[in-house]
Amino acid sequence: FEVDRLVDQAFLEELEELLITADIGIETVNRLLEPSRRKLLLGEPLKVSELKRSLREEILRMLDLPTPPFPPEASPAVVFFIGVNGVGKTTTLAKVAWHLKERGFSVLAVAADTFRAAAIEQLVTWGERVGFEVIRQAQGADPGAVVYQGLEAAKARGVDVVLVDTAGRLHTKYNLMEELKKMVRVAGKVVPEAPHENILVLDATTGQNAVSQAKLFGQAVRLDSLILTKMDGTAKGGIAITVAHLFRLPIRFVGLGEKMEDLAPFEPRAFVQALMP
Amino acid sequence: NLSDRLEGVFQKLRGKGKLTKEDVERGLREVRLALLEADVNYRVVKNFVERVRERALGAEVLESLTPAQQLIKIVHEELIRTLGETPAPLDLGGPRPVPLLLVGLQGSGKTTTAAKLALFLRKKGHRPYLVPADVYRPAAIDQLKTLAEKVGVPVYDTQPSENPVDIARKALVEAKAQGRDVVIIDTAGRLHVDEAMMAEAAAIKEAVSPREVLLVADAMTGQDAVNMARSFQEKVGLTGVILTKVEGDARGGAALSIREVTGVPIKFLGTGEKIDALEVFYPDRLASRILG
Numbered sequence: 001f002e003v004d005r006l007v008d009q010a011f012l013e014e015l016e017e018l019l020i021t022a023d024i025g026i027e028t029v030n031r032l033l034e035p036s037r038r039k040l041l042l043g044e045p046l047k048v049s050e051l052k053r054s055l056r057e058e059i060l061r062m063l064d065l066p067t068p069p070f071p072p073e074a075s076p077a078v079v080f081f082i083g084v085n086g087v088g089k090t091t092t093l094a095k096v097a098w099h100l101k102e103r104g105f106s107v108l109a110v111a112a113d114t115f116r117a118a119a120i121e122q123l124v125t126w127g128e129r130v131g132f133e134v135i136r137q138a139q140g141a142d143p144g145a146v147v148y149q150g151l152e153a154a155k156a157r158g159v160d161v162v163l164v165d166t167a168g169r170l171h172t173k174y175n176l177m178e179e180l181k182k183m184v185r186v187a188g189k190v191v192p193e194a195p196h197e198n199i200l201v202l203d204a205t206t207g208q209n210a211v212s213q214a215k216l217f218g219q220a221v222r223l224d225s226l227i228l229t230k231m232d233g234t235a236k237g238g239i240a241i242t243v244a245h246l247f248r249l250p251i252r253f254v255g256l257g258e259k260m261e262d263l264a265p266f267e268p269r270a271f272v273q274a275l276m277p
Numbered sequence: 278n279l280s281d282r283l284e285g286v287f288q289k290l291r292g293k294g295k296l297t298k299e300d301v302e303r304g305l306r307e308v309r310l311a312l313l314e315a316d317v318n319y320r321v322v323k324n325f326v327e328r329v330r331e332r333a334l335g336a337e338v339l340e341s342l343t344p345a346q347q348l349i350k351i352v353h354e355e356l357i358r359t360l361g362e363t364p365a366p367l368d369l370g371g372p373r374p375v376p377l378l379l380v381g382l383q384g385s386g387k388t389t390t391a392a393k394l395a396l397f398l399r400k401k402g403h404r405p406y407l408v409p410a411d412v413y414r415p416a417a418i419d420q421l422k423t424l425a426e427k428v429g430v431p432v433y434d435t436q437p438s439e440n441p442v443d444i445a446r447k448a449l450v451e452a453k454a455q456g457r458d459v460v461i462i463d464t465a466g467r468l469h470v471d472e473a474m475m476a477e478a479a480a481i482k483e484a485v486s487p488r489e490v491l492l493v494a495d496a497m498t499g500q501d502a503v504n505m506a507r508s509f510q511e512k513v514g515l516t517g518v519i520l521t522k523v524e525g526d527a528r529g530g531a532a533l534s535i536r537e538v539t540g541v542p543i544k545f546l547g548t549g550e551k552i553d554a555l556e557v558f559y560p561d562r563l564a565s566r567i568l569g
């Protein structure tokens with residue numbers, strides 16, 4: 001068994017490296033380690049196990065956010081998948097569709113990425129694999145028009161949940177953020193209160209830029225929750241802690257691979273345990 | 278930004294006469310902070326600051342009338358030196374057609390970059406040939422075929438049932454028959470910890486002996502950049518890096534980490550979603566934004 005050692009300078013440095021390499025961000029890490037650093041300075045003894053436990057509890061506190069039910073309680077419930085390029089929005093939408101179908105919900109997808117090569121085909125292929133219909137128009141069509149058509153179809157068919165795929169876009173691009181705002185406005189005109197949930201999809205390999213992403217996407221549209229993808233890699237996804245805490249966004253799911261079943265509900269304790277074994 | 282922060286640190290020392298070692302250490306702490314905020318890897322930052330410390334504790338800072346400026350200058354120079362001060366061109370040597378292999382994590386921008394590279398080469402008078410070797414991602418073949426048409430470059434007619442090693446081999450034969458001089462092979466995104474997929478990448482390389490194996494990496498990558506880059510270098514072997522999505526506000530510290538840990542030169546930057554958004558890499562602009 002491991003003898004419970006006392007915290008010393010060397011251990012705090014080890015811990016700092018652990019937390020920073022998990023992408024938690026130096027500012028948050030300093031705040032987390034501040035009490036123990038002060039204790040060390042004052043010569044107050046602190047056990048390693050005690051420190052680790054209190055850090056885990058502190059991070060869990062940061063992740064403890066009100067989490068409304070999913071799917072949102074509306075009919076149809078309208079969910080937008082948004083985020084920067086390549087984070088896994090389209091694949092995640094397909095996984096969420098599979099998850100919802102497993103739970104007995106009827107699902108319709110809207111191919112509102114009308115820009116990127118083969119984006120529509122990608123979603124249509126997923127629709128065939130998972131078993132959901134995709135409302136689409138030609139590549140180059142106005143994404144707002146596809147949202148309009150998609151939500152009208154959802155209402156007409158009495159579908160439970162509409163999942164809207166949007167084009168990857170950098171949060172720093174004014175025109176693209178305006179386009180997103182317009183898509184959200186259109187949704188609200190067709191279905192009252194839509195979109196009921198705007199999910200910001202974050203890639204676990206992302207560093208501190210995730211904060212800027214959440215900030216600027218959040219300035220353009222209301223953000224409701226996060227999905228953290230690619231957690232099957234070696235990145236720890238620590239940026240999700242800072243983003244969740246700063247913007248009060250619960251993490252709904254984590255992506256754990258490229259297949260339709262590779263989506264798991266976010267488990268804060270397991271996440272923190274993996275972060276700080 | 279770092280310049281202001283360093284001015285702030287040294288400002289308090291005005292009128293105290295010469296800078297002391299402690300003052301410089303305080304300045305180095307700001308440098309460390311800036312680099313960590315920029316996503317440079319923890320250990321890479323440690324080594325980098327160590328290199329800067331040696332020069333920073335010399336007369337050029339301690340006896341300077343503008344120590345903040347001097348420190349920034351040293352840091353900037355060291356960054357440029359590490360990132361690669363002389364541009365490293367694409368290696369197009371050897372028998373025609375020259376194979377170039379693109380590898381990297383999921384979603385980093387390989388397929389888009391393959392097409393950008395094809396356009397770049399076509400504009401330079403080359404006759405590139407695109408090869409879709411991703412048979413896993415839904416509509417990946419479609420995606421590259423669409424982009425190939427857009428840039429006016431012929432593309433191998435990959436069938437989803439083929440295996441990537443055969444695709445690469447057959448495509449090279451086909452490209453040669455068509456008199457093409459460069460073959461750009463797009464591969465599936467893969468995790469560096471996926472043994473089977475890393476073996477596949479190594480097998481493709483083995484089959485076609487590419488002149489370049491280019492790691493396509495996202496500019497917003499965080500601390501994990503070192504793990505994945507080191508892994509790709511060890512398991513596949515790299516000759517260059519293309520950093521994508523650089524036109525956003527990511528500080529791009531991953532570039533420094535990747536370069537430091539693999540020693541492989543950054544050759545291009547992806548600077549947008551349009552097919553002409555590819556630039557040859559010059560270190561000084563990236564150095565400035567890493568510093569913030």
Ligand SMILES: Nc1nc2c(ncn2[C@@H]2O[C@H](COP(=O)(O)OP(=O)(O)OP(=O)(O)O)[C@@H](O)[C@H]2O)c(=O)[nH]1
Binds near residue numbers: 083231233
């Ligand atoms: N390993 C792993 N790969 C993932 C995960 N989620 C998505 N991917 C992969 O990431 C890549 C990009 O996924 P997409 O769904 O196309 O991402 P996107 O955000 O829709 O991309 P754009 O629409 O181009 O912005 C694909 O190769 C996916 O298979 C995950 O949880 N784990």
Ligand SMILES: Nc1nc2c(ncn2[C@@H]2O[C@H](COP(=O)(O)OP(=O)(O)OP(=O)(O)O)[C@@H](O)[C@H]2O)c(=O)[nH]1
Binds near residue numbers: 086170384464521522
């Ligand atoms: N803003 C921006 N987006 C880019 C850049 N390069 C690629 N992208 C976008 O990033 C997303 C992913 O690009 P892909 O080319 O599909 O990436 P990939 O590496 O082939 O993805 P996988 O095959 O799934 O691993 C797409 O939305 C691209 O348009 C760039 O330089 N800037």
Ligand SMILES: [Mg+2]
Binds near residue numbers: 090113165168
């Ligand atoms: Mg997509």
Ligand SMILES: [Mg+2]
Binds near residue numbers: 388417465466
């Ligand atoms: Mg691809």
